[in-house]
Amino acid sequence: MGFAEDHLIPLVDEGLGNSAYLVDLGDGRALAVDAARDLRALHTAAARRGLRVAFAADTHLHADFLSGAVQLAHDHGASVLASAAGRRAFPHTPLGDADEVDLGGLMLRALATPGHTDEHLSFLLLDGTRELGVFTGGSLIVDSAARTDLLGADRTEELARAQYRSLRHLATLPDEVAVWPTHGAGSFCSAPPGAERTSTIGAQKRTNPLLAAPDEDAFARDLVASLGSYPAYFDRLTEVNRRGPAVLAAAPPLPGLDVRQVEALLEGGGQVVDVRPAADYAAGHVPGAVSIPLRDQFATWLGWLLPGDTPLVFVTAQGQDTGEIVWPAYKIGYERLAGHLTGGMPAWTAAGRPVATTAFVPAGRAPRGPYIDVRQHAEYAAGHVPGALNLELGDLAGHAADAPAGAVVACGHGERAMTAASLLERAGRTDVTVLAGGPAGYAAAHNLRLDHGPEGDAA
Template sequence: MHVIVIDTPQLGDRSYLVHDGAVALVIDPQRDTDRVEAAAREAGVKITHVAETHLHNDYITGGLQLAKAHGASYLVNAADPVRFERQPITDGQSVRVGSLTVKAVATPGHTHTHMSFIVDDGEKQAVFSGGSLLYGSVGRTDLVAPADTVGLTHDQYASVRRLVAESARDASLFPTHGFGSFCSSGPASGVGSSTIAEQIKGNHALTDPDEDHFVRELMANLTAYPSYYAHMAPINAKGPGPADLSIPESLDAAELTRRLDDGEWVVDLRHRVAFASNHLKGSVSFEYGSGSRFTTYLGWVLPWDGKLTLVGSLEDVENAIRDLSRIGIDSPDAAVGADPHALAPDAPVASYPSVDWEGVLNGKAEGDIVLDVRRAEEYALSHVAGAVNVPLHELLTRLDEVPGGKLWVHCASGYRASVASSLLQRAGRNVVQIEAEFEDAGPAGVPLEKGALRAAS
């Protein structure tokens, strides 16, 4: 048995190609299936089966399209309310994939119909746990409905124990979530691989003997998750179409200027400091960079089904279109070029200062406001004395709560602060972006506080 890991670090997930040297099973593929197909070609194997551990909440699946393209059996829980043809699979059922045996194990918790798969080649096992058992954690249990969360958390506790009981101790564990995805119920261990035996020793869901205590602790640590998640499972149940990764014809200067004038969402993909120093007035900053934060925050902050225009280099536009397709944002328009002003010479430009913590200490005047756009739980742990907290993902709906005056905007690293600063400037506010790590604030001499939330008022 060979397992090929297909990482999607932009969303914090993994997909898998499992093969015996001739035929392969694909588990939890993302929508851009060309990566899976490339891995299969390189391995010299035929994709005969595709399986889903659950109806995903954080991305659009490529499973249906991949199965259609290869004439593969599409293994989906018989209890999932889907609108497409699949090979229904039930708890305890086994399927042969060449010389491999694939056993389905019902593991409700992340969703009601979650299914894990134990793959056995006669000598060793691999456990594909989706959003059930993660490295050092488990999948979150609050994505289905608030009324279901308590019951699903109890289910999760029982499910991971059952999965472990049915697996070999030396079996390798391959979860889908837990690599940065908000589908994790808490911070995963950060390791790149693990076994069932290692999880028995160190995973709190397996070491906590008190189920009620586990449920209370997990639920107490459930934090906000991206708003676009609400759209993913319904699309996955309906049967998503293929990803369109084509690059649109670049907008001309007049059209780009019109969109800015009309207040449409024009997204600048350049580095956030370059944006701060000079950008098209009315555009917003979502630095593409490595892509590790771009998709999650754009999908969380901007209207999911709104009209979108990307502005950036060809490479960044190509990567952004691919990444956005994974969360169902299809076929955005684009203006391709390294210099936004050259793309719309007649459009007005804007800028705002970008400073470090020393710049804050030297420049902030009495009456100015420090705006912390981190999540509420981050703010509660430690924050700048007197800072007001409006999490980035709530900013557009709470603009009227942001105090008047000059705003010094920060987050944990600078990324969210850049997005927030651009949104605030677009709304007519006077902003300074703090381009610094929050952990450096105290050592720089910035007074800090802990505890109670001070929200905007």
């Protein structure tokens, strides 16, 4: 058929920091690689070109999202291509190292690249004998490699050494071969994340510091040292992907609920999640509600902070699309979505129910005193307010007692800090102030110089 550049359609998930790929095979059929359960963008791209997805390839058993391969098999009749070592419990074509699949003009060759997971495959796309590009999943990623600690601390170094050998193997491909990773900037599967989404083998040999490691020991040491925390839900999804996510017959609903229905759900152990902007939450919210503003990172923090088996009720602002709640939640396996409060906070207030508020102030009005930085440790090390206590948002619920009285809670802009304040409120700590801004603005307002490095009060 001849492969043109526009035959490859990257589908970027900015929130999870991942890329899926749709490959136009030139005859009305397509290959999808590492598609997530939220298939809206993929279906749109396929429909625009009049394509049916004939093949759905997964590079590994994903931990950060539910695979869309089973759904594509249902919707399009796609053949699922995946590692035989993954022992998937649904119909698929099991592949091992060097196995090839004829796509009808193009060929897909499996390359065993363990490291991120035991059963990881990369997929080399060939046009005749010409090696076009390689879908590297969670193996070689732009200027880095994916993390190797998802199978437990006791396996981390072993898998890092496997990752070293996998990257060295991929580096033997011709320099002009394109590198199409799944994980990238913003993905907690990256270690650490880079800014670019795609590259070439030659470029990675020049710029990837892990490929420049002099030996396996140095590589493993550098990779393991770069690993930060990751969302709690990662520990659950691999097995769901092995069994195969349930097929969805239609878009999941999010029904409207009146005030009394919401109260009944709360009495039964449900949880309110307020997805409005941070400033709206601060001005008035349902007591005990967790603030997770509806933005690209919504799914990450939903999965990190709330259990997957709790009924969830959402408070929205006027004009917010409930589909942007439902699909990100289902993408990470959160399906107990009870509904949303009809009429939002105005309905709650009109019904005479109690309303809580949170102080949310710009740097110039923020008090000088204890400062809690809820960013990731790497962000903290890059520049923080002197004396700041670093309590990562993902760990905060377990450390609420460590929060000093009257503290300023801050992140980079204010969204994560408001989430942190909502968690502290649930723990009975209602005396905090949330900074609308980040450390640089606070330091400037209080004539301070930012500290750098991990030393200090990181916890």
